[in-house]
Amino acid sequence: MDFRRTFRTARVDTGTGAAGPASRRTALRRIGLAAGGAALAAGAGAGTARAAERRGAGPRTYVLVHGTHSSGAFWMPIARELTLRGHRVVTVDQPMHGAEAFVPVAYQTQDLAALATEPSPLRDLTLDDYEKRVTDTVRRAARHGGPVVLVGHSLGGASVSRVADAVPGLLAHICYMAAFCPSPAMPSPDACTAAPENADALIPYEQMVGDQEKLRVLRLNPRSGAVKDLAAYKAMMCADYPDPAFRLALSGLQTDEPIGAYAGQAVGRPDTWGRLPRTYLRFGKDRTIATRLQDRMIAEADERTPDNPFRVVDFPDAPHIGPLDPAAVTDALARLGR
Template identity: 65%
Template sequence: MADNENVNSPSTDSGSLSRRLALRGLAAAAGGGALATGLGAGTARATGGGGRPAVRTYVLVHGTHSAGAFWGAIGRELALRGHRVVAVDQPLHGTEKFIPKAYQTQDLRALATEPSPVAALTLDDYERRVTRAVRRAALLGGPVVLVGHSMGGVSVSRVADAVPELLAHICYMAAFCPSRSMPSLSDCASSPEGQQALTPLRQVGDPGTLGVLRLNWRTGDRRELDRFKEMICANYSDAAFLRVLDGMQTDESMAAYGDRAVGRAGTWGRVPRSYLRFGKDRTVATALQDRMIAEADELTPHNRFRVYDFPSSGHLGPEDPSRVTDLLHGLPVRRLAPLHWQPRNTPVDLPEHGGRGDPPE
């Protein structure tokens, strides 16, 4: 099966699993990290002079245990093609990430109990951070395309539900897209399809006590390192894998994993959407990707996912970023009514604040 072929996505019924299996499924989400199957009316491939794609703003959302820097290569290529790129750091991630002292010293006993401010974060905090970026991007003019990888998909669903009028396209890249039968990332990962994913050999500390899923990416255990690579980027070179590990952070919020993120048909469901399906993904199992696609399409049969298949790619996608860049660059977008600059104190420019790690300017 060649890359970018169409994919069929059968639906599957979910079952209830124990808390232990749910936590195991959450650990599997620690990766970050075709032909069209149909699209709703009112979409077009925006073009500028000479038939070239018009300038867009891509708002890129990273996955669990990751940061905006994850998008460096893809964002650079999009910028070189004339687009604006905003790679969002979620609260207490990336440039403001929390690093446990015991992680720096590799005191594993202390690392198992060191408190984390990340435990206080909820999906509301993540949603506010991304919505703020989308609102500001929309004021620049031109289409806004919102893209999420892995856990970033739950933010995409939430934000598209909150401000669908600002988005010309949403794209899930091997990302979680909760549905009515699997309303949270935790539910998706705990489903029979989600349980096909690989999990880390060990977690650090008790997630229920810490309030975070904590992983030791600096481990010297060869077995653990081999498992990490197989989970997230088995198709990468060893050198590239080490660069990936260097960008990972220890903690991700358990509360955010469990918060509801189901798009509604009348809001999220009216935004054109795409799914980048990675056929050798061992973190968001391919069977789970198929189920999420199918259940989303059942909710909005008039506006279905455009599915782009990468059958040889693991969770982080192809090591060559140009293939993903080409796809994102060419996504069709719907035409939106233009926004106009507003005074700084209007709600268009400044969304609600109060999210931890995202104080008012």
């Protein structure tokens, strides 16, 4: 089926061009690389300000969720610009990511034999842990800044769906940026990556370190100097980036992602997730979450809630981590809810 022909969505084309495991091979398909504010008026004016914020006017509160092997720092260029436009922005570090990141000793020393067996504290993390981190962040952000615009990239989309079920009343808008949006037919990130529409995705089978079934994490070595490894990472993440920009993006990756984050189900319920305004930022040159898979996820979501379809914003030339110049993506996020 050509899912691109089944959409019942509102589409915007940026027009800029910038805009449980059974086998090693099956399990490795879980990889999905990523990759100040304004206070409302007090007193009687606060209610008016919050009502305006719900309608998309005035400052908004954004909670931004990163993808696999990444951290909240992934969002920094976009977060900085949204903040300069007067919005409140929180970038989430999932457990044991970012400021809490685990750095294997063997990774620091580049002892590849030891890196293949060094235990990881991420091994017991699941999608439940990720949902809790994001839900707690949304609750705190909403307490001080009103309804939240929740955005997830890549694996972060599974958290968006879960949190939209958990606290729909705290969310003004949800957004998936080249992200997993599971459905009853593809209920988990694992199932999404195994879909035929993702057959053309580039999976780093040869770049995986150790036995991931024993480690219980998907382990990469972003510091690899092997030409073959660097070419594989670049093709997956950002094939058209100049090499200096690619190396900068690669430096932001961490080694481990728990298998449990991919195995958890994240199908939004029609009466909660399905009632929230939602947008999908569709990346046309994505080789990690293939564009055909993005199309299928959008179509299946719309079939479940035909009265509340996705608004799709197309970035025809964007790779998985987004356009080299993030201005068009920032503009799209700034318009959410308007």
